[in-house]
Amino acid sequence: MRGMPDAIDADGLTVGQVSACLGVTVRALHHWDEIGLARPSLRTAAGYRLYTAGDLERLHRIVVYREIGLGLDRIRDVLDDSAADVPGALRAQRTQVAERIDRLRQLSAGLDRMIDAHERGLLLTVEQQAAIFGPQWNPDWPTEARQRYGDTTQWRQYAERSASRGPEEWQAVADAVADLDRALGDAMDAGVTPGSPEANRLVERHREVFASYFPLTRQMQVCLGRMYEADPGFAAHYDGIRAGLATWFRRIVDASARAHGIDPDTATWQ
Amino acid sequence: MRGMPDAIDADGLTVGQVSACLGVTVRALHHWDEIGLARPSLRTAAGYRLYTAGDLERLHRIVVYREIGLGLDRIRDVLDDSAADVPGALRAQRTQVAERIDRLRQLSAGLDRMIDAHERGLLLTVEQQAAIFGPQWNPDWPTEARQRYGDTTQWRQYAERSASRGPEEWQAVADAVADLDRALGDAMDAGVTPGSPEANRLVERHREVFASYFPLTRQMQVCLGRMYEADPGFAAHYDGIRAGLATWFRRIVDASARAHGIDPDTATWQ
DNA sequence: GCTTGACCCTCACGTTGCGTGAGGCTGGAG
DNA sequence: CTCCAGCCTCACGCAACGTGAGGGTCAAGC
Incomplete structure (x- = not known):
């Protein structure tokens, strides 16, 4: 602000002065000059741009239309009379804006679902959960699962799928x-033995069913089988179906894994 | 679709198959490969990309997050566990989306005002118009003006200013x-003569006052003076103030124009 | 065995509206 | 005469691909 040469009494403003006066950046003025949208009528001998009062008029109009979101091409059309139908152009713009708002609203709704899925694990009311998963279901389980596994890749994959699942899909x-x-x-009642084709088919079926939560490798399945046996909650569930089912399941998984070249005793999650 | 080699039984899908399967373009797959977001695990001897089941998992997750508007960098963070706080990232995204919606809503409101200004010429109710412009005002005038001049640059400039004017500004x-x-x-009563400094000052003042409608060159002002005299409506207005005022005004404008090197008889709008 | 046509590859520029330096004049003030 | 703010012209970068250009690949039909 020191060397302000009070150029206003001269016949033009420099880029910096115009910038301060209209609230646009110097670079924008350069750009508009480059593309021929608004070129200064004058230059000093040294090549400085000088914007006259008429140039300022045009610049001001550009700023007005830019503020309502028109593209520079459309602004050029409006200023140069090449598209006579200004209200039509504005209406088209408004339609576009409305569409973009709609799109963003959908994004926002999707984000809400996704956030909810990541935090709660299940986008169902407690009543829906009871109706779908039966009387044994405990609505605290998703929260507990999140606390245990919330920072694993698998929880994320589970949450991503959960976000796009409604009651029917969960059913x-x-x-x-x-x-x-x-x-x-x-x-197990029928005496199917671990390693038999029948048992291996059931193991594969378990992998497929489980894949509705997240993709399960055979190694991971082995770990899961051991957890079913060791964890009191899971063991209770399976042994509630048949006494000894948790152990039997672990054995058929181990056998199937061995058949696929995996040593169940060294298998690792991942 | 003819040469479909049923490559599914092989251990990978080509870009076209993945494209059809996931609903993304081949170019997007190329792009994601280029930036290292999702590269195929395999290539054929000829260099064809082959996406395995594991690759498809990753691609599917990418599609999910892309659909809710995350940038590829953020998606990479989420998939690669480098940003553990997925819900946090989603919430930040939601905040951004909300801001963009707000901004678009403001644009839309601005567009509405601007459209209205272009079509009606005046963003005031009939009551407001009566209160501001007095009993001589006819609310049909803006509409008539639009029909006459609606496709001129000046009407557009007028409309642009009108859009940002409320009752106070109009007052x-x-x-x-x-x-x-x-x-x-x-x-005129005082006997001021055309060409006198007093008269020229009034002409300049008229130019400045009129500039609140749109910028007026001296040439245009000459045309305006002649129209005030010739048009029954305008003449009635000025002669209603003082008998002969319309003609006197035309004469002081002509004299002022001559003093500025303009021949009023050949002056042209523009 | 050769052609055909769908499909694949790798560049590489274009899009929108500037932001952000790099490197170098200009011009008023001390 | 020097200093420093302000001006200039390149020229790359961005976000996420779209769109050819120019040229291999592959299964099928003659």
């Missing part, structure tokens, strides 16, 4: 799990 | 116009 998952549980119990 | 304009009208009448 299908619950049905598939229940069917599998029954099939496991029946097979 | 100031109306006051300035009324003051000027009074001053013109008084000057």
Whole structure:
């Protein structure tokens, strides 16, 4: 502000003065000059841009239309009379803006679902959960699972899928799990032995059903089998179907893994 | 779709197959490969990309997060566990989206005002117009003006300014116009002669006051003076202030123009 | 065995509206 | 005469691909 040469009494303002006066950056003025949208009528001998009062008029109009979101091309059309229908252009712009708002609203809704899924694990009311997962279900389980596993990749994958699942989809998952549980119990009753084709088919079926939560490698499945046996909660669930089912399940998983070249005793999550 | 080699039984899908399967373009897959976001695990001898089941998992997660508007960098963070706080990232994104929605809403409101200004010419109710412009005002005038001049640059400039004017601003304009009208009448009464400094000052003042509608060159002012005299409506207004004022005004404008090197008889709008 | 046509590859520029230096004049003040 | 703010012209960068250009690959049909 020191060397302000009071150039206003001269016949033009420099870029810096225009910038301060209109609230646009110097670079923007350069840009508009480059693309021919608003070039200064004058230059000093040294090449400084000088904007006259008429140039300022044009610049001001540009600023006005830029503020309502028009693209520079459209602004050029409006200023140069090449598109006579200004209200039409504005209306088209408004339509576009409305569409973008709609799109953003959908994004926002999707984000809400996704956040909810990551934090709660399940986008269902307690009543819906009870109706779908049956009387044994404990609504605190998702929260506990999140506290235990919330920072694993698998929880994230689970949450991503959960975000796009409604009651019907969860019902299908619950049905598939229940069917599998029954099939496991029946097979153990029928004396199916670990390593038999029948047992291996059930192990594969478990992998597929479980994949509705997150992708499960065979190694991970081995770890899961051991956890089912060791964890009191899981063991209670399986032994509640048939006494000894948790252990039997661990054994058929181990056998299947061995058949696929995996040593169940050194298998690792991942 | 003919040469579909059923490559699914092989251990990978080509870009086209993945594209069809996930609903993303081939170019996007190339791009994600380029930036290292999702590279295929395999290539054929000929260099064809082959995406395995594991690659598809990753691609699917990318698609999910892309759909809710995350940038590729953020997606990379989420997938690679480098930013553990996924819900935090999602919430930040939601905040951003909300801000963009707000901004777009403001744009939309601005567009509405601007459209209205272009089409009606005046963003005031009939009551407000009556209160500001007095009993002589006819609310049909803006519409008539638009029909006459709606496709001129000047109407557009007028509309742009009108869009940002509320009742107070219009009141100031109306006051300035009324003051000027009074001053013109008084000057004619006082015997001010065309070409005198007093008259020229009034002409300049008229240019300045009129500039609240749109920028007015001296040439345009000459045309305006002739129209005030010739048009029955305008003439009635000025002659209603003082008999003969319309003609006297035309004469002081002509004299002022001549003093500025303009021949009033050949002056042209623009 | 050769052609055909769908599919694949790798550059590499274009998009929107400037931001952000790099490197170098200009011009008023001390 | 020097200093420093302010001006100039390149020229790259950005976000996420779109869109050819120019040229291999592969299964099928003649």
